[in-house]
Amino acid sequence: MKKILVALTVLGTMTTLPAFANLQLAQQKNCMSCHTVDKKLVGPAFKDVAAKYKGGNEAALVQKVMKGGSGVWGPVPMPANNISEADAKTLVKWVLSQK
Template identity: 65%
Template sequence: MKVLASALTALALTAITAAPALANQDLAQKKGCLACHGVDNKLVGPSYKDVAKKYKGQKGADAQLVQKVIKGGAGTWGPVPMPANNVTEAEAKQLVAWVLSLK
């Protein structure tokens, strides 16, 4: 019985810690981000893991990326521009935090 309780506790903790990541991927899907960006692979734009790697440890990267998500941008990843996105600042912050957390 103790083994079952321990297993259920471990499963619950895993679900709780995975929920924010899944929620942010769901937001990315809902906002259309995954039409151009893959988590692991480049589509039209870079993969989110490549973005996380590029900006890892850079001071102010999160604020810079929030503005890029909101307003769009061009030139950082090649000639194809990223259009402005229909997201609130809070949603952009949530998406950027998720992207930067990827490994």
């Protein structure tokens, strides 16, 4: 019984680590200065972005994260970000997974 509980605990930790790690990446890259997971701040909530772009073009969103954009969510532009394409892909996948 203890082995089963340990295995379930390890599996549970493994499934939450990527989500936490991507939140950490969003914090490190200053995304959280303008966004939150569940409510509008300066920019849209990540949950709203996920809903709007469900099944959308991830590559275009990666470019938007890297180069910035304007007009989609209102008059406040999103500035370009100093971020690698790999990190931008990780963040876009994470943002699109928000519900």
